[in-house]
Amino acid sequence: MIMENENTTTAQRIAQSIGERIISGALEPDAPLRQDHLAREFNSSHVPVREAFRQLEAQHLVRAVPRRGVRVAPLDASSVKEIAEMRAALEVVALRNAAPKLTSAHLARIELALIEADNAETIQEFEVTNRTFHHALVAPCAMPRLLACLDGLQLANSRLVFAMARSAGWRPRSNQDHRLILQALRSRNIDQACGLLARHIQTIERLAFPAS
Template identity: 55%
Template structure:
């Protein structure tokens, strides 16, 4: 996205993304430009631009003769998100810890506490995104941060789908606490190792839960 992005298109994309991540729009569901334009009182131009934003976020796909649809949620899609997120988040984290201040650490701990105190799954998952966002925010790599924001959204969709269909419970808060402890001890290699293990372990549990759905 850039500064010239149509605000109407951004609003449409944000609303549809929320519906996709929450599961209100299921995998494979059609995204019809005329229906969306009518719902939001917009022309087809911002609706089309919103669809492109969703494609960039990995939440929608364009299929021949089928048009735009909600992206699938299968093992291959999950693995792609996990592999990309693990590589990019670790890259960003290694740059971020070199510039991390007490203010940054306070933001990380605030997100950790919000996750521990969350009483609903959507609130907990939002806190999880905030935690991982705070871990990499100091890296000063804006393109990388944009890519990670999109991957976090895709990851939330996977997590919420798994938890809706099973009694699965995340160990994220325990992992998050260990990562924070390593950062506070300035053991950044250990923190990076814990972060990598956390991403893959959480993904493995989530993928198994999704496959059982």
């Protein structure tokens, strides 16, 4: 049991490190990930590396390709469309279940995340606060499997945010969509909040691939 816990902890550490490299763009789409190399880098056996690969695949950051091994997942129009549509569907389900449970304390946490995102001065700060905002919206749904899936999808989305910032630049700006979603939730207009959220999530796909 001790060995299993050690392998789990090491796998999480490896997955976090590799995930950060993928999200930031240090590891490019289709880059190969070698078990031997990673086991040496993290001074581990192959077992936690394989578990890290499974975690990263669940987060849509890597994929196992027949006869080519594990590679960084693509960042093309079809993969971005899939991620956006999955997020739009699942995050709306989570919000519909979370909204009736939102207390004044929950709304305050959502507003704080919104303000911090508006005040972000770097893309790194914005990415963290943006994830915090979206998690705060749906956390009260108390559906752990759904929330775990959304965390993975949000990481995949963060990767696209960084890619767009590298190609088009990034500057601090207020996120009006976030503010409108919060206003709808404060008014207890759940249908409006869900509609705004779905539109907001799908916007990044249109920004990334305007001609698609």
